[in-house]
Amino acid sequence: MVNNLNTKVTLSGLTLDNPVIPASGTFGFGYEFAELYDINILGSFSFKGTTREPRFGNDLPRIAECTSGLINSVGLQNPGIDKVISEELPKMRQVFHKPVIANISGFSVDEYAYSCEKIDKEDQVGIIEVNVSCPNVHHGGMSFGTSPEAAAEVTRAVKAVTTKPVYIKLSPNVADIASIAKACEDAGADGISLINTLMGMRINLKTQKPVIANKMGGFSGSAIFPVAVRMVYQVYEAVNIPVIGMGGVSSAEDVIEMMLAGATAVQVGAANLIDPFACKNIIEDLPTVMQKYGITDLKEIIGGAHK
Amino acid sequence: MKQSWFTIEENKPLTSSVYRMVLSGDTSAITASGQFVNIKLDGFFLRRPISVCDYNDSTLTILYKVVGKGTEKMATLLPADKLDILTGLGNGYDTAKSGNTPVLIGGGVGVPPMFRLAKNLVAEGKSPIVVLGFQTAAEVFYKEEFEALGVDVHIATADGSVGVKGFVTDVVKSLSAYTYFYTCGPEPMLRALSDCTTTSGQLSFEERMGCGFGACMGCSCKTKYGNKRICKDGPVLEKEEIIW
Numbered sequence: 001m002v003n004n005l006n007t008k009v010t011l012s013g014l015t016l017d018n019p020v021i022p023a024s025g026t027f028g029f030g031y032e033f034a035e036l037y038d039i040n041i042l043g044s045f046s047f048k049g050t051t052r053e054p055r056f057g058n059d060l061p062r063i064a065e066c067t068s069g070l071i072n073s074v075g076l077q078n079p080g081i082d083k084v085i086s087e088e089l090p091k092m093r094q095v096f097h098k099p100v101i102a103n104i105s106g107f108s109v110d111e112y113a114y115s116c117e118k119i120d121k122e123d124q125v126g127i128i129e130v131n132v133s134c135p136n137v138h139h140g141g142m143s144f145g146t147s148p149e150a151a152a153e154v155t156r157a158v159k160a161v162t163t164k165p166v167y168i169k170l171s172p173n174v175a176d177i178a179s180i181a182k183a184c185e186d187a188g189a190d191g192i193s194l195i196n197t198l199m200g201m202r203i204n205l206k207t208q209k210p211v212i213a214n215k216m217g218g219f220s221g222s223a224i225f226p227v228a229v230r231m232v233y234q235v236y237e238a239v240n241i242p243v244i245g246m247g248g249v250s251s252a253e254d255v256i257e258m259m260l261a262g263a264t265a266v267q268v269g270a271a272n273l274i275d276p277f278a279c280k281n282i283i284e285d286l287p288t289v290m291q292k293y294g295i296t297d298l299k300e301i302i303g304g305a306h307k
Numbered sequence: 308m309k310q311s312w313f314t315i316e317e318n319k320p321l322t323s324s325v326y327r328m329v330l331s332g333d334t335s336a337i338t339a340s341g342q343f344v345n346i347k348l349d350g351f352f353l354r355r356p357i358s359v360c361d362y363n364d365s366t367l368t369i370l371y372k373v374v375g376k377g378t379e380k381m382a383t384l385l386p387a388d389k390l391d392i393l394t395g396l397g398n399g400y401d402t403a404k405s406g407n408t409p410v411l412i413g414g415g416v417g418v419p420p421m422f423r424l425a426k427n428l429v430a431e432g433k434s435p436i437v438v439l440g441f442q443t444a445a446e447v448f449y450k451e452e453f454e455a456l457g458v459d460v461h462i463a464t465a466d467g468s469v470g471v472k473g474f475v476t477d478v479v480k481s482l483s484a485y486t487y488f489y490t491c492g493p494e495p496m497l498r499a500l501s502d503c504t505t506t507s508g509q510l511s512f513e514e515r516m517g518c519g520f521g522a523c524m525g526c527s528c529k530t531k532y533g534n535k536r537i538c539k540d541g542p543v544l545e546k547e548e549i550i551w
Binding site for chain 2: 025026027028032033035036048056057060061062063064065066067068069070072074077211221222270272273274275276277
């Protein structure tokens with residue numbers, strides 16, 4: 001084994017054994033993976049995006065394959081905040097003993113505040129990650145994450161009713177990611193998570209119709225990694241709060257690249273779906289890859305590409 | 308579920324588009340007929356979910372139809388090639404409810420899981436009736452393999468080139484008695500069977516999947532027993548719970 005290497009990183013006072021975090025929506029509430037390996041090796045994990053009401057989500061098909069990625073249009077299927085607290089968290093406690101990241105979505109500012117205030121009271125939750133990629137039902141369905149004002153409004157509303165660190169998870173489907181990240185920081189965000197999926201579409205040549213029932217969906221997978229690295233780099237320059245980088249990460253090398261761009265921790269998404277051991281493999285590979293590049297303390301490389 | 312490497316022992320066509328692949332490897336995670344495996348292929352992001360046709364302690368048999376680029380790639384693989392496969396996925400068929408003479412109905416590429424199911428039922432001392440549906444005689448596969456199990460095999464072809472002219476439903480309606488039904492095939496066939504069968508039964512569904520092991524919610528459907536993931540809570544659903 002490789003000794004004297006430090007993989008610990010700290011997010012808003014929460015120290016993680018390593019920076020590897022399965023991304024929301026690709027890891028459920030952890031049970032499927034806990035059958036395969038001890039998921040306590042993870043830095044943390046971000047649980048399935050949760051809304052105030054239970055949601056079934058979108059019609060099938062919800063999945064379309066792409067070159068080096070996939071499009072999904074699950075539509076935030078989840079049991080709703082009350083059941084997540086009463087049923088999922090106690091079950092999760094059996095398999096995961098570290099603080100978890102609560103991923104919260106909403107369709108109005110009030111809904112975000114409602115769900116975040118409830119989840120804030122749960123001991124198991126270390127960080128609240130607010131997904132602002134959802135459409136705002138009160139403003140013509142435009143995503144909260146596409147304007148600095150709307151993203152800031154959600155941030156202020158959530159910060160007003162919570163005590164735990166609040167990270168805003170940003171959509172990449174915007175013209176100026178840095179201004180949105182800055183607006184969230186100014187509104188009190190403790191950190192930024194990015195990127196969510198890129199909007200995409202596939203069309204079936206046989207039916208000549210979109211593959212996905214909802215027509216469009218979120219594109220993720222290794223194909224989007226360079227876009228994610230670029231956006232993390234830009235956001236790191238724009239803000240002074242920690243950044244969790246994600247988007248196409250599938251190897252220990254990708255984790256290091258994302259950290260050099262400015263990420264304090266790194267989420268792994270689509271890779272979990274094709275290789276259920278992806279996060280375990282990345283964590284096990286990290287020491288060797290660190291050694292290869294002469295890295296002894298992972299936190300020292302955060303934002304290294306900016307120097 | 309288990310992730311492991313399998314080695315191809317055989318990969319050859321049974322018809323112009325249906326292939327049989329026999330692989331050696333660790334099959335210990337497979338616990339029931341009607342389960343599926345999820346195969347990683349070089350050059351493709353998502354795995355390919357394929358139903359289990361048969362298995363023993365060290366070999367796995369799958370029958371697949373070339374329908375797209377992934378299965379085209381599979382058809383080019385050679386003995387000794389290795390594949391990364393997730394095994395033991397899905398719930399599979401429950402034989403406890405079968406009664407003594409269940410009818411097993413496979414349509415086209417829905418035929419393969421019926422083979423292991425028939426084998427299991429025979430081993431349990433039951434007398435399954437097998438109904439296999441194809442478009443035409445040239446597409447028929449596994450008839451002799453089913454007959455070798457000593458079960459009663461009926462064939463239906465849409466053009467009447469072999470067996471009964473018509474659909475599997477025509478054969479099922481003509482059966483004098485059966486105690487239960489099991490089926491796998493295209494959804495219109497499943498629905499027609501659900502309507503014309505006189506007993507309870509289990510139906511296996513196909514859907515586009517993300518992960519295949521219950522994590523992504525990419526293949527969820529509503530049932531009378533609540534939301535289910537086709538990959539994890541299915542692919543086999545009971546007739547009574549299905550919302551068409």
